[in-house]
Amino acid sequence: MEVLMAIISGILFMAATYLILSRSLIRIIIGTGLLSHGAHLLILTMGGLKKGTVPLLGENAASYTDPLPQALILTAIVISFGVTALFLVLAYRAYQELGTDDMDKLRGTEDHE
Amino acid sequence: MSWLHLAILSPFILAVFIPLFYKNFRRIHTGWFVFPLPAVLFGYFLHFIPMNQNGDVYTKTLKWIPSLHINFTAHIDGLSLLFALLISGIGALVILYSIFYLSKAKEALHSFYVYLLLFMGAMLGVVLSDNLIVLYSFWELTSLSSFLLIGFWYERKKSTSGAQKSLVITVFGGLSMLAGISLLYIITGTSSIQEMSSQIEVITSHELFIPALILFLLGAFTKSAQFPFHIWLPDAMEAPTPVSAYLHSATMVKAGIYLLARMSPIFSDNAVWFITVGIVGSITLFWGSFSAIKQKDLKGILAFSTISQLGLIMSLIGVGSAALHYDYLDDNFYVIALTAAVFHLINHATFKGSLFMIVGIIDHETGTRDIRKLGGLMSIMPISFTIALIGGLSMAGIPPFNGFLSKEMFFTAMTNVMEMDIYHLETWGVLFPIIAWIGSIFTFLYSIILVFKTFTGAYQPEKLAKKPHEAPIGMLISPIILASLVIVFGFFPNILAYTIIEPAMSAIAPQLVQGGERFYINIQFWHGLNLEIAMTLGVILIGILLFVTLKKWTKIYDLLPEKFTLNNLYNGLLKGIEQGSKSITSFFMTGFIRDYLVYIFSFFIVLVLGTMWAKNAFQFNFSNVAPIGVYEAILALVTVAATITTLLSKSRLTAIISLGVVGYTVALFFVLFRAPDLALTQLVIETISVALFLLCFYYLPQLKRNKKLTFRLTNFLISLGVGVVVTLVALSANSNRLFTSISEYFLKESYREAGGKNVVNVILVDFRGFDTLFEITVLGIAAFGIFALIKLQLERRNENEKQ
Numbered sequence A: 001m002e003v004l005m006a007i008i009s010g011i012l013f014m015a016a017t018y019l020i021l022s023r024s025l026i027r028i029i030i031g032t033g034l035l036s037h038g039a040h041l042l043i044l045t046m047g048g049l050k051k052g053t054v055p056l057l058g059e060n061a062a063s064y065t066d067p068l069p070q071a072l073i074l075t076a077i078v079i080s081f082g083v084t085a086l087f088l089v090l091a092y093r094a095y096q097e098l099g100t101d102d103m104d105k106l107r108g109t110e111d112h113e
Numbered sequence B: 001m002s003w004l005h006l007a008i009l010s011p012f013i014l015a016v017f018i019p020l021f022y023k024n025f026r027r028i029h030t031g032w033f034v035f036p037l038p039a040v041l042f043g044y045f046l047h048f049i050p051m052n053q054n055g056d057v058y059t060k061t062l063k064w065i066p067s068l069h070i071n072f073t074a075h076i077d078g079l080s081l082l083f084a085l086l087i088s089g090i091g092a093l094v095i096l097y098s099i100f101y102l103s104k105a106k107e108a109l110h111s112f113y114v115y116l117l118l119f120m121g122a123m124l125g126v127v128l129s130d131n132l133i134v135l136y137s138f139w140e141l142t143s144l145s146s147f148l149l150i151g152f153w154y155e156r157k158k159s160t161s162g163a164q165k166s167l168v169i170t171v172f173g174g175l176s177m178l179a180g181i182s183l184l185y186i187i188t189g190t191s192s193i194q195e196m197s198s199q200i201e202v203i204t205s206h207e208l209f210i211p212a213l214i215l216f217l218l219g220a221f222t223k224s225a226q227f228p229f230h231i232w233l234p235d236a237m238e239a240p241t242p243v244s245a246y247l248h249s250a251t252m253v254k255a256g257i258y259l260l261a262r263m264s265p266i267f268s269d270n271a272v273w274f275i276t277v278g279i280v281g282s283i284t285l286f287w288g289s290f291s292a293i294k295q296k297d298l299k300g301i302l303a304f305s306t307i308s309q310l311g312l313i314m315s316l317i318g319v320g321s322a323a324l325h326y327d328y329l330d331d332n333f334y335v336i337a338l339t340a341a342v343f344h345l346i347n348h349a350t351f352k353g354s355l356f357m358i359v360g361i362i363d364h365e366t367g368t369r370d371i372r373k374l375g376g377l378m379s380i381m382p383i384s385f386t387i388a389l390i391g392g393l394s395m396a397g398i399p400p401f402n403g404f405l406s407k408e409m410f411f412t413a414m415t416n417v418m419e420m421d422i423y424h425l426e427t428w429g430v431l432f433p434i435i436a437w438i439g440s441i442f443t444f445l446y447s448i449i450l451v452f453k454t455f456t457g458a459y460q461p462e463k464l465a466k467k468p469h470e471a472p473i474g475m476l477i478s479p480i481i482l483a484s485l486v487i488v489f490g491f492f493p494n495i496l497a498y499t500i501i502e503p504a505m506s507a508i509a510p511q512l513v514q515g516g517e518r519f520y521i522n523i524q525f526w527h528g529l530n531l532e533i534a535m536t537l538g539v540i541l542i543g544i545l546l547f548v549t550l551k552k553w554t555k556i557y558d559l560l561p562e563k564f565t566l567n568n569l570y571n572g573l574l575k576g577i578e579q580g581s582k583s584i585t586s587f588f589m590t591g592f593i594r595d596y597l598v599y600i601f602s603f604f605i606v607l608v609l610g611t612m613w614a615k616n617a618f619q620f621n622f623s624n625v626a627p628i629g630v631y632e633a634i635l636a637l638v639t640v641a642a643t644i645t646t647l648l649s650k651s652r653l654t655a656i657i658s659l660g661v662v663g664y665t666v667a668l669f670f671v672l673f674r675a676p677d678l679a680l681t682q683l684v685i686e687t688i689s690v691a692l693f694l695l696c697f698y699y700l701p702q703l704k705r706n707k708k709l710t711f712r713l714t715n716f717l718i719s720l721g722v723g724v725v726v727t728l729v730a731l732s733a734n735s736n737r738l739f740t741s742i743s744e745y746f747l748k749e750s751y752r753e754a755g756g757k758n759v760v761n762v763i764l765v766d767f768r769g770f771d772t773l774f775e776i777t778v779l780g781i782a783a784f785g786i787f788a789l790i791k792l793q794l795e796r797r798n799e800n801e802k803q
Helices: A002-020 A025-046 A067-098 B003-024 B036-046 B049-053 B078-101 B109-128 B132-150 B157-188 B193-197 B200-204 B209-223 B229-238 B241-250 B252-267 B271-292 B298-325 B333-366 B382-396 B402-419 B431-455 B473-491 B494-508 B531-548 B566-588 B593-614 B630-648 B652-672 B676-699 B713-735 B743-754 B759-767 B769-791 B794-802
Strands: B058-065 B070-076
Touching: A002 A025, A002 B630, A002 B713, A025 A067, A025 B630, A025 B652, A025 B676, A025 B713, A067 B676, A067 B743, A067 B759, A067 B769, B003 B036, B003 B058, B003 B070, B003 B109, B036 B078, B036 B109, B049 B078, B049 B494, B070 B078, B070 B109, B070 B132, B078 B109, B078 B241, B078 B252, B078 B333, B078 B473, B078 B494, B109 B132, B109 B241, B109 B252, B132 B157, B132 B209, B132 B229, B132 B241, B132 B252, B157 B193, B157 B200, B157 B209, B157 B229, B157 B252, B193 B200, B193 B252, B200 B209, B200 B252, B209 B252, B209 B271, B229 B241, B229 B271, B229 B298, B229 B566, B241 B252, B241 B298, B241 B333, B252 B298, B252 B333, B252 B494, B271 B298, B271 B431, B298 B333, B298 B402, B298 B431, B333 B382, B333 B402, B333 B473, B333 B494, B382 B402, B382 B431, B382 B473, B402 B431, B402 B473, B402 B531, B431 B531, B473 B494, B593 B713, B630 B652, B652 B676, B676 B759, B743 B759, B759 B769
Parallel strands: none
Antiparallel strands: B058 B070
């Protein structure tokens, strides 16, 4: 199972990198979204995918899944959501002000070099 | 704080008050406030002479950074005293001269004297410091104050470029020296010269000895304008003439010589030292005197003459180190080279100082320094002519002046080289006297040109900017004193020999005088016919012959085209470095964000794969993995399909929706992997995110909506690399679990300690509540940021107000 999840994470990272390298601002943000999905799945996988009950103590099971990676992912999800939301609004404002979402055109002027 | 420390620091203290004197006493020339200090210092240093003659040294320590063994230790021995006397004595004369040279009304005198005092203090610090770090600090301060003084007339382009050049070259040397100091510190564990001298055996047998030696030599050669680093000195002639007289003839350029002499006990018993110092000195001697002849500017001639004479002293120090190979003092006639070096050092300071001052006077009274415009000034400026004649003939090595004596000793020392039986000198050693002799012919020639082209020949009043007349007496006092010293030292050289030269030599070559011995120098044997006299006669005869036929052979200077000069090389080097770095920067700093991301990802791939390969981390162990269930397999397929759709979609809408699909399958994965809180959060957040994406999408431009993503092979390869690296790292890490998780504790204690059964939530708000606190902060900041981005549109508001 871990091998499969590692490969899926790899594919997510690959797609994310490819999108981040593109010219369009919105594709770059989509890429960051895929990247955070990949990272979250990777954290979960690295915590071990051994079967166990959900980490709710009322279940009275013999074994539970590892709660720590879940807590870490929960934090990460919220943070990446905040960042993505900010990026999206930034992209929206950038397009509104500059009239383009092409990264090759968003280079600054020669004076700024 | 001893009197000696106060003496070193006094110029700095006075420098603080100079602007006050300048502003409050406008009617008195500021130089008069400065003049007493070097005069008093000179008197103070004189009183060390009796102590010095007995071979005693005087050391005082002031703690600076004791934890690093860096203390301001002032140390006076023969060598330091010689230089301290030169600095304070000529300093006093130069300040006296500058009072009459610099106009009270036109010049920024406060800046001038502040820089000059900084320089004087720094120079005293260099020669009186025993600690190499302190010495280095003062050393760089001399470079800096020299830079300020050369660029004194900062509105002139030549001044600033000359100042820049001298700073670049001398600081290059200074930093090399710092490296050398560090190496010596590594070897010996101390930065005190005296303590190093007691560990000579340790130093010479250490593998870092030769690098340290070469780095020190670089420092000395750049400061003392040795070939090929001499190019800054002629350009430094843009400084006011008192500065040229003080810094660039008598003191700063001799700091390199001081350094060599000071480090001589440690380094000199070595072939590299002998060969490098001897040969570089000889080349400089020849090249400086040869180049001096083509100069048209009087100060240019003097600059190259200084270079040449410094080369002479340098070569004598190099050759003098041979004396150490013959471990006896009596009958060690190789010692003569060191004597000649010290003696000529003093002589050069006297005659070169006076010549610079005379050139300054000529410039001041005629308005030009161009030798082609000058001539026939003998009857108009008789006193200046006399002084110039004395200085010039002394420089040329004509009896009865002091230059003659040191030149004879120089010839003796150089002819001695042929009799040495070390370093195969019996074969190539003959080059030393030959170069010395040819260099002396050119020296004679430019000295004659300097004096006679200026003061004799046709008087050309129409070419001069001013009507020339004799200088005011105040301006003449200093050169008269120096010229008198030239004569006094010429007739009575032994005043110096017993008081100054002998102790200085004991400091340069202490190995020779162990066990209470002392040098016994007697500069009287210059009567008598010998080889040196014959060489001098040859110099005079050939020199006069060349002077008479000057016009016929000076064409050889045109043979060397401008392209191959060292100045051109230096300028090309600077330009090349500047353009090279600019083109390198503009090559990789393209301004395209994609390029930077490509660098970052490529380095990530190369570094991680390289490390894994180097550490042999490709060891996979699948014994510990969980089995793959049906649902997981289906979800995996969906995820991959959605990802690829996102990647290849032609429209953005498809990409956003398939991103949402990926998000929901991730949420389903969370369900399958027993993470209910994650699944809930993921579902909600993915919904909001997709909504946000769609919102943006709605506002995005129409024109490129369906543009196909341009396929780039590099992008594909790099992203493939990133994916593979992540998978490999994950597999490798998963195969090497080193210890069990700490989650057992959370599961066990969650209810007992925290009173909660949802372990994930207990971790979030109880065990690791701080993470959550700042995660909330992040969300808050993001919310404020979004609000500000949308609400605060300053530019537009300004535009509206304008309308």
